[in-house]
Amino acid sequence: MLKKPALHTVISxxxxxxxxxxxxxxxxxxxxxxxxxxxxxxYNGASRVIPVAEVNTCIQIGQKVGxxxxxxxxxxxxxxxxxxxxxxxxxxxxxEGKTLVLTTTNGTRLLHMALKSGASEIVTGSFxxxxxxxxxxxxxxxxxxxxxxxxxxxxxxxxxxxxxxxxNEIESAFTIHCDSSLMASxxxxxxxxxxxxxxxxxxxxxxxxxxxxxxxxxxxxxPDLANVLPIYRNGDLVVE
Amino acid sequence: MLKKPALHTVISxxxxxxxxxxxxxxxxxxxxxxxxxxxxxxYNGASRVIPVAEVNTCIQIGQKVGxxxxxxxxxxxxxxxxxxxxxxxxxxxxxEGKTLVLTTTNGTRLLHMALKSGASEIVTGSFxxxxxxxxxxxxxxxxxxxxxxxxxxxxxxxxxxxxxxxxNEIESAFTIHCDSSLMASxxxxxxxxxxxxxxxxxxxxxxxxxxxxxxxxxxxxxPDLANVLPIYRNGDLVVE
Numbered sequence: 001m002l003k004k005p006a007l008h009t010v011i012s013x014x015x016x017x018x019x020x021x022x023x024x025x026x027x028x029x030x031x032x033x034x035x036x037x038x039x040x041x042x043y044n045g046a047s048r049v050i051p052v053a054e055v056n057t058c059i060q061i062g063q064k065v066g067x068x069x070x071x072x073x074x075x076x077x078x079x080x081x082x083x084x085x086x087x088x089x090x091x092x093x094x095x096e097g098k099t100l101v102l103t104t105t106n107g108t109r110l111l112h113m114a115l116k117s118g119a120s121e122i123v124t125g126s127f128x129x130x131x132x133x134x135x136x137x138x139x140x141x142x143x144x145x146x147x148x149x150x151x152x153x154x155x156x157x158x159x160x161x162x163x164x165x166x167x168n169e170i171e172s173a174f175t176i177h178c179d180s181s182l183m184a185s186x187x188x189x190x191x192x193x194x195x196x197x198x199x200x201x202x203x204x205x206x207x208x209x210x211x212x213x214x215x216x217x218x219x220x221x222x223p224d225l226a227n228v229l230p231i232y233r234n235g236d237l238v239v240e
Numbered sequence: 241m242l243k244k245p246a247l248h249t250v251i252s253x254x255x256x257x258x259x260x261x262x263x264x265x266x267x268x269x270x271x272x273x274x275x276x277x278x279x280x281x282x283y284n285g286a287s288r289v290i291p292v293a294e295v296n297t298c299i300q301i302g303q304k305v306g307x308x309x310x311x312x313x314x315x316x317x318x319x320x321x322x323x324x325x326x327x328x329x330x331x332x333x334x335x336e337g338k339t340l341v342l343t344t345t346n347g348t349r350l351l352h353m354a355l356k357s358g359a360s361e362i363v364t365g366s367f368x369x370x371x372x373x374x375x376x377x378x379x380x381x382x383x384x385x386x387x388x389x390x391x392x393x394x395x396x397x398x399x400x401x402x403x404x405x406x407x408n409e410i411e412s413a414f415t416i417h418c419d420s421s422l423m424a425s426x427x428x429x430x431x432x433x434x435x436x437x438x439x440x441x442x443x444x445x446x447x448x449x450x451x452x453x454x455x456x457x458x459x460x461x462x463p464d465l466a467n468v469l470p471i472y473r474n475g476d477l478v479v480e
Contacts, residue, residue, distance in 0.1 A: 011251070011395065012252075012254075012255060014252075014254050014255055014258075015252060015254055015255075015393065015394075015395075018254075018392070018393050018394060152258070153255065153258050154255075154258060154418075154419070154420070155251060155255075155419050155420045155423065156419045157419040157422060157423055160419075160423060177443050177446070178394075178443065179394070179395050179396045179397040179400075179442055179443050179444075180394070180395045182397060182441055182442065183395065183397060183400065183423065183427060186427060186430065186431075187423060187426060187427060190426065190430050191426075201422055202419055202422065203417050203418065203419050204419075206417070
């Protein structure tokens with residue numbers, strides 16, 4: 001019998017360097033809301049999404065490539081940018097054929113860490129593209145790191161739940177000796193029929209719901225509403 | 241209404257420095273098996289336990305203070321030491337009135353990190369002394385960090401479960417805005433009537449059960465069998 005590839009869950013970016021991620025596919029997970037928005041924009045026909053950490057970089061790249069610039073602080077569009085972080089802002093009639101330049105802090109930071117550590121491939125994952133991620137991971141037959149972007153390195157439930165959802169789907173195809181993965185999958189199994197209620201207990205819910213984003217957050221834990229696979233290629237996230 | 245103190249769970253030592261732990265009580269958790277053995281030795285009358293990281297230090301201190309030296313690698317007593325890491329090795333007729341010098345890697349490292357970061361008090365926690373820890377934390381009315389020793393910085397289930405057990409008992413006395421704590425308490429609630437079976441899924445179980453330590457591990461998830469509070473004072477863990 002062939003040896004199955006290994007799967008690990010990294011529940012905070014600070015724990016990434018414990019693992020050897022060369023020869024691994026790294027799934028960047030930032031459920032509220034960066035990777036949910038990335039999947040949605042690409043699903044609705046964006047030609048690419050460029051994830052950036054800094055607002056100034058976002059403005060510069062936006063001007064250079066003629067893209068839509070996006071980013072929020074405290075629930076409002078950042079001054080100098082055009083759109084916010086909500087997936088609901090990117091229907092087909094707005095985004096089709098366009099480049100989206102998206103400022104995200106936690107997700108972009110983890111993506112750059114994974115690049116620097118030599119990941120062989122980087123994709124982004126969120127509930128709206130759960131099945132696309134799972135299908136790709138099984139088909140690729142390579143080692144997998146499920147990378148939670150967390151919140152300023154603090155563990156968050158929603159990213160961990162997504163890792164659990166992936167594991168729940170694909171565990172039979174992998175060797176999993178990883179308590180973070182076991183914890184994530186147990187938590188997901190326990191809460192999967194109760195997600196809209198459970199996420200109301202998270203720290204992130206309390207941070208964002210104050211800005212009236214309840215519908216956004218419920219969308220971000222709904223599976224397969226934007227089922228494409230964003231892959232990172234030379235600075236861009238694209239669907240191949 | 242007075243503001244309740246804050247409680248956070250740190251599920252890997254690598255995440256400790258995210259938190260300001262000055263003015264906090266830090267609970268060092270190393271369920272398999274260091275903190276379970278510490279509680280047991282003190283419960284059975286040890287005058288103190290000196291936790292050390294290195295084998296040589298263990299031997300030197302053991303000679304200096306006339307203590308019992310203890311430590312294991314791969315399920316065997318380390319050459320030059322007298323006892324192993326099992327709580328079962330420390331009944332009253334062996335340990336009463338004695339000093340135990342115990343080598344532990346993950347737990348001792350976290351304890352020293354907490355000291356260096358200015359924790360106002362350090363205690364050790366494990367299922368055998370669950371209630372003593374909970375009673376102390378509620379009575380102290382100070383901020384709390386539940387510090388999981390983990391395994392070479394990798395998250396482990398058993399330490400997280402103990403954090404969850406503590407939270408389950410005392411959450412009404414604390415302000416808890418911490419997804420790690422929410423995750424730990426949900427996991428504990430889900431598994432609390434199923435512990436002996438659930439721990440068989442953990443990576444640590446697979447590591448230790450190979451050495452025939454099943455009874456040890458089951459003891460280490462049994463509440464209140466050695467219900468004392470080990471407090472760190474100038475290098476020693478003692479019961480006051």
